[in-house]
Amino acid sequence: MATSSITRPRIVLCYPVESRHFARIEQQLSDIGIDAELIDAGQQHIADELLQADIYCGHAKVPVPWPEVVAQGRLQWIQSSAAGMDHCLTPEVVASDIVVTSASGVLADQVAEQTFALLFGLLRSLPVFFRAQQAHEFVRLPTRDLHRARVGIVGFGGNGRRLAEVLAPFRCELIATDLFPHDKPETVSQLLPAEALDGLLPTLDVLILTAPLTDQTCGMFDADRLARLPSHALLINVARGAIVQEKALVEALAAGRLAGAGVDVTEIEPLDPASPLWDLPNVIITPHVGGQAATRIDDMTEFFCTNLRRFFSRQPLRNLVDKTLGFPRPEDAAWRIPGGQ
Numbered sequence: 001m002a003t004s005s006i007t008r009p010r011i012v013l014c015y016p017v018e019s020r021h022f023a024r025i026e027q028q029l030s031d032i033g034i035d036a037e038l039i040d041a042g043q044q045h046i047a048d049e050l051l052q053a054d055i056y057c058g059h060a061k062v063p064v065p066w067p068e069v070v071a072q073g074r075l076q077w078i079q080s081s082a083a084g085m086d087h088c089l090t091p092e093v094v095a096s097d098i099v100v101t102s103a104s105g106v107l108a109d110q111v112a113e114q115t116f117a118l119l120f121g122l123l124r125s126l127p128v129f130f131r132a133q134q135a136h137e138f139v140r141l142p143t144r145d146l147h148r149a150r151v152g153i154v155g156f157g158g159n160g161r162r163l164a165e166v167l168a169p170f171r172c173e174l175i176a177t178d179l180f181p182h183d184k185p186e187t188v189s190q191l192l193p194a195e196a197l198d199g200l201l202p203t204l205d206v207l208i209l210t211a212p213l214t215d216q217t218c219g220m221f222d223a224d225r226l227a228r229l230p231s232h233a234l235l236i237n238v239a240r241g242a243i244v245q246e247k248a249l250v251e252a253l254a255a256g257r258l259a260g261a262g263v264d265v266t267e268i269e270p271l272d273p274a275s276p277l278w279d280l281p282n283v284i285i286t287p288h289v290g291g292q293a294a295t296r297i298d299d300m301t302e303f304f305c306t307n308l309r310r311f312f313s314r315q316p317l318r319n320l321v322d323k324t325l326g327f328p329r330p331e332d333a334a335w336r337i338p339g340g341q
């Protein structure tokens, strides 16, 4: 882990903090006796600021000159304000000594609510009813329930676990798969290894994706895998678009081999206005807003404060990213500690 022996650390923030978040971080530093230079970079100055930063907390999707920043040798720690590390783990960062921590699970409440909205929107046929409403038509058709449904969750980290807590009271059966299938909570009937996925798919009514985008998950839902789902199944993707091959998804939905999809994320964002996904009647698209609810900045700031305290007292950081895996190992994940403290 990086050392905390910097004389006057320069901490650069690049996520949309308001003055109260800035003040909260200053207070945290003062509480632990650290005299630091705290800078709210904003996106315009991020490149210049990062060249002189010891610690960075923010999004990696901003134009960061990572090769120069890494070559400068000053940056010790990146606290990503995103859970997904796909924009942060550049080859230079991976090869460097820079410690990287993610926001895994930090946005779990927000993502669970988004998933809930997409799932119930599809189960209760809201796309059909919205269109009928616009046409002033009183259309009635059968709707579906969540209770008694079998719901698969792929990726059982911070988001998957919180989602299971939110859905369990509906008395559906929840079955999760994970690369590290440990610590099974009571919310799920089974926590299976990732390899069990293909056997699970034909038994599901709903499939929810909450895994990170990695070499292993990229494109993993191709036509063959989608075809394993029953034709009445619904697919919800609140993870990363590239986990699902969009062309295969469109074909499966259009042919009725899949009943519906709710996607907060797409292969390319923004989604191309010409994409056939827009016009499918059984699809709800939201523009990658799952983790964007207003409360996220408060939650992110609290999490950064926790890790700042741990960094300067040389305790292991929460959500330390295993750069080879592309996400934190379960033993370092914030979800293992209530409140992530």
Ligand SMILES: NC(=O)c1ccc[n+]([C@@H]2O[C@H](COP(=O)([O-])OP(=O)(O)OC[C@H]3O[C@@H](n4cnc5c(N)ncnc54)[C@H](O)[C@@H]3O)[C@@H](O)[C@H]2O)c1
Residues within 6 Å of the ligand: 083, 084, 085, 103, 104, 105, 106, 107, 111, 154, 155, 156, 157, 158, 159, 160, 177, 178, 179, 180, 194, 210, 211, 212, 213, 214, 216, 217, 238, 239, 240, 264, 265, 288, 289, 290, 291, 292, 327, 328, 333, 335
């Ligand atoms: N829609 C949004 O706005 C939004 C918000 C936050 C996160 N995300 C996405 O959701 C992902 C998950 O977020 P999180 O906070 O739960 O992260 P996390 O790191 O806490 O959890 C990811 C889990 O997926 C598991 N996993 C990895 N590879 C797998 C595989 N091949 N099969 C099954 N499981 C696998 C990991 O072991 C881990 O338990 C992020 O990586 C990010 O891409 C999207």
Ligand SMILES: O=C(O)[C@H](O)CO
Residues within 6 Å of the ligand: 081, 082, 083, 084, 085, 103, 107, 291
């Ligand atoms: O990964 C995340 O936290 C969200 O998708 C925002 O990038």
